[in-house]
Amino acid sequence: MKKVSDPTVSRLSLYLRILSELQEQGQSTVSSDELARRGGTTAAQVRKDLSFFGTFGKRGLGYGVPDLVAKLRSILGLERRWRVALVGVGKIGAALLGYQDFRRQGFYVEAVFDADPGKIGQRWDGLEVRSAADMEAVLREQEIDIVIVAVPADAAQGVVDRAVRAGVRGILNFAPTKLHVPPHVTLRSVNMTVELEGLSYALSNGEREAAGRRRGVGCDRS
């Protein structure tokens, strides 16, 4: 199990979602071709992605759905509980707190911080908003694994630096700015502005022709 590319990992996540649906519907087996059609990729890609981690299918038959769900959950590290902290209870932070879907996948928000004295002490979803000043101590104390950054752009790097100092090794950034972390920390960013501007570019220029014809189906570069 050497180096697996980022797009591959994202697709595993997608496969898992599709497989979970199939499992709910009681389907017991699935082919790489069906998985590919539902996931907007190709059968060869599906098989190659899975082959990095072992051989899970049966030739002539396909993949066992519950079996593959279990394997993917194990590969993605979703069998354990992840301790998450949220920093910034503005619009986006509040929305994330309300979005309970995370919990189903094992991500538990266990601490919430904000710099605004007016918000400190408020309760959100059973959690007391704590002062950003206490962040490092609390992150250590509660052994937080992942920090979600939902503060204004100019405060984001500071939050990241302090989280890293407190031993956090995973960061999910919603602030519209590029962040820098040391090599042992993994950073993922969600940037709505970049996505919107990507749409703007595609709609302005003749992308609709070029991109569409490369493959038969529409072009989701999620």
Next chain:
Amino acid sequence: MKKVSDPTVSRLSLYLRILSELQEQGQSTVSSDELARRGGTTAAQVRKDLSFFGTFGKRGLGYGVPDLVAKLRSILGLERRWRVALVGVGKIGAALLGYQDFRRQGFYVEAVFDADPGKIGQRWDGLEVRSAADMEAVLREQEIDIVIVAVPADAAQGVVDRAVRAGVRGILNFAPTKLHVPPHVTLRSVNMTVELEGLSYALSNGEREAAGRRRGVGCDRS
């Protein structure tokens, strides 16, 4: 100006953000090296990205900041006003409505829809929530360019299909599901679950070693 890759377009968006900051600070000129350092990429990459669209720099001197800002805004299609509609006023939708930053870049939310009768007629930020049943007619009438999908996963594909039928050519999806669109429509997706699971994978497996050392700086694959 042939086919430009998606990562390149995303980086242009990033460069524009950095340049805007530099402009506010009154810096008149910038080198590809400085832009690269701030953007977490390499000088060669910056120059290659820009070279797809023309030659904007002066050798020995760098790029004129206000000049490059103008060029990038033009390339990305940000000189016009984009008409945006939001579908779904749940937690995420409400957060997006409150997030006024879009407007500064020329994206104006001009219509809001929801399927819940209890929400129809409510006002959000000066806009009346309209019935999802009227969506197609309103999208056409108001000449909406881009639809933001913020509904539950199982409703998302239906919303997309109707938006496409109403002539919309750009879709930004926040629902945690893979969507399919015809070739002439551009789709971008923001999927927090995929990002979190990517973190989970990286933290579970030995990614911290491998990924970090490839380059000197931390690894943001935003």
Next chain:
DNA sequence: GTTGATTTGTGAAACTGTTCACAAGATGCC
């Protein structure tokens, strides 16, 4: 047990995106 219809797993080929390396243009100084 043999045949036929499937479908996986995977090396090799094709493709796409990134990095390198350097010639050429620009400026400033003597």
Next chain:
DNA sequence: GGCATCTTGTGAACAGTTTCACAAATCAAC
């Protein structure tokens, strides 16, 4: 003007990902 220094623009080399193509495994039917 000539020389030293800087920084861009870009073809070529490189690296990484995706697609192709096919041998091997499995099953059902006869």
